Amino acid sequence: MDKTLQGFRSHIIELGYSYFFAKSLLTAVKLDLFNRLGESALTAREMARKTSCNPRAMELLLNTLVGMKILGKRGIWYNNTPLTREILLRGKGGCKTRPYYVGDALNFLNNLWEDWGQLEESLRKGRPIKQHEMYLEDRAVTRSFIHAMHNTAMGHAELLARVVPLKGVKTLLDIGAGSGAFSIHFCKANPGLRATLLDLPKTLEVTREFVANYGVEKRITLLPGDYNKSLPKGFDAIFLSHIIHSEGERENLELMKRVYKCLNPGGRVMVQDFILKEDKANPPFASAFALNMLLYTEKGRSYSFKEIKGWLEEAGFKSISWPRLPLPRDISIVMAWKPTSDRVSLRGAKRRSNPLKRLLRSARNDSQDASRRGIA
Numbered sequence: 001m002d003k004t005l006q007g008f009r010s011h012i013i014e015l016g017y018s019y020f021f022a023k024s025l026l027t028a029v030k031l032d033l034f035n036r037l038g039e040s041a042l043t044a045r046e047m048a049r050k051t052s053c054n055p056r057a058m059e060l061l062l063n064t065l066v067g068m069k070i071l072g073k074r075g076i077w078y079n080n081t082p083l084t085r086e087i088l089l090r091g092k093g094g095c096k097t098r099p100y101y102v103g104d105a106l107n108f109l110n111n112l113w114e115d116w117g118q119l120e121e122s123l124r125k126g127r128p129i130k131q132h133e134m135y136l137e138d139r140a141v142t143r144s145f146i147h148a149m150h151n152t153a154m155g156h157a158e159l160l161a162r163v164v165p166l167k168g169v170k171t172l173l174d175i176g177a178g179s180g181a182f183s184i185h186f187c188k189a190n191p192g193l194r195a196t197l198l199d200l201p202k203t204l205e206v207t208r209e210f211v212a213n214y215g216v217e218k219r220i221t222l223l224p225g226d227y228n229k230s231l232p233k234g235f236d237a238i239f240l241s242h243i244i245h246s247e248g249e250r251e252n253l254e255l256m257k258r259v260y261k262c263l264n265p266g267g268r269v270m271v272q273d274f275i276l277k278e279d280k281a282n283p284p285f286a287s288a289f290a291l292n293m294l295l296y297t298e299k300g301r302s303y304s305f306k307e308i309k310g311w312l313e314e315a316g317f318k319s320i321s322w323p324r325l326p327l328p329r330d331i332s333i334v335m336a337w338k339p340t341s342d343r344v345s346l347r348g349a350k351r352r353s354n355p356l357k358r359l360l361r362s363a364r365n366d367s368q369d370a371s372r373r374g375i376a
């Protein structure tokens with residue numbers, strides 16, 4: 001076997017085995033193993049007692065987690081590493097003391113496990129095996145979904161707030177805001193900014209708690225609503241994060257038309273999602289996420305920049321761009337402007353090319369800084 005084939009073969013077989021590691025981590029989170037360890041060191045026998053598991057089996061799991069560099073081990077004692085504490089311990093003050101916690105997101109992924117087991121069935125039928133709305137009907141499920149979304153958003157919300165150009169923007173509408181993580185950080189980074197968070201009423205009950213925790217409630221308005229029906233008017237900027245992947249092409253075109261109408265002249269829209277290149281295969285997380293949406297929606301999937309640009313152009317937007325920001329899981333943002341008038345928009349497009357270059361440069365520096373500090 002030549003070296004290239006050998007390398008590719010190993011990569012493929014390791015990919016097949018990779019769920020051993022994923023499910024070990026997800027099961028440990030489900031057993032609340034990291035919080036039970038906390039700042040202490042425990043033996044496998046002690047951890048087995050705390051989690052009602054078999055001691056021999058627990059030792060096997062703990063050793064796997066040590067091998068994955070998630071736990072430390074000294075003799076027969078296991079402990080959380082300093083980095084593990086930052087992201088897998090809940091912290092007494094919740095998101096105030098452990099802002100980069102990922103346990104809710106991992107618990108949510110563990111809940112998707114059974115659904116991904118039905119991928120073959122979904123592929124044969126071309127239909128979802130569950131409806132996405134399930135996350136939004138039951139209060140407890142909505143809560144765990146929004147907490148999971150908060151964990152994932154916090155991977156780059158602070159970075160985004162530093163690099164997205166919101167100078168001079170006074171009013172922002174965050175459509176389908178979830179926990180409000182992005183708007184909270186936009187407000188923190190831009191003292192003159194006020195944000196309106198539009199979401200479904202049950203979600204907003206959870207959003208309210210996050211907004212209060214970050215102490216920005218005076219500059220944030222929570223607005224119950226349905227983005228598929230109507231939107232409030234009079235905003236300088238509109239942010240849609242992880243919204244379009246749940247909807248079909250027609251619904252997204254109609255949504256962009258509504259967004260256009262509710263922006264002030266000269267206002268901007270920012271669409272954040274797992275955005276695909278023209279081949280619809282790359283970046284790979286975006287194409288895999290489209291498959292995830294097959295499991296839960298009739299028409300949802302990841303979209304390419306070309307598709308998003310098409311809806312924005314049809315809605316009337318100009319100066320549409322796709323700045324490549326180094327964000328986790330290949331998340332990216334499409335930006336577009338509503339012209340003040342046709343003439344002004346042409347001049348505006350030229351003026352805006354430089355801020356975007358600056359934004360990219362600054363994002364690269366910030367992201368290197370963030371990954372050095374281990375938070376991205």
Ligand SMILES: C[S@@+](CC[C@H](N)C(=O)[O-])C[C@H]1O[C@@H](n2cnc3c(N)ncnc32)[C@H](O)[C@@H]1O
Nearest residue numbers: 149153176177178199200203225226227241242
């Ligand atoms: C995938 S989450 C994204 C949350 C947030 N934007 C983020 O990026 O973290 C989708 C959000 O859209 C909200 N949502 C779903 N359907 C909606 C609708 N028809 N009208 C308003 N909000 C909706 C959900 O409650 C949820 O908060």
